[in-house]
Amino acid sequence: MKLVFDHIDFTVVDHLQSILEGEGIRTEIRNLNASSAAGALPVAQVYPELWILNNGDETRAKAVIGEFRSTAAGTPPGPDWNCPVCHELVDGVFSECWNCSTPRP
Ligand SMILES: [Zn+2]
Secondary structure, three states: OEEEEEOOOHHHHHHHHHHHHHOOOOEEEEOOOHHHHHHHOOOOOOOOEEEEOOHHHHHHHHHHHHHHHHHHHHOOOOOOEEOOOOOOEEOOOOOEOOOOOOEOO
């Protein structure tokens, strides 16, 4: 087990997990309820964490994460958008609503 990524926003961790799993890397998310816990305990700063199950995957995982970071930072995929169903503001990197999974219109 090895921690390879963490982020304040669970949707980002979840998204990256999908990418890694798609590459055949087995992963696990910890501190899944961190955001609600953080809401109850403002002092605790615990971010959702992405762990790989096999340390042998670390190099590959880091490469994928590096690519993910540079893609996310380098080429803005589009402006933030409002979900037509639940009206949440969704970050432009996501093609579906983090709240209700409605695809971007
Ligand atoms: Zn929505």
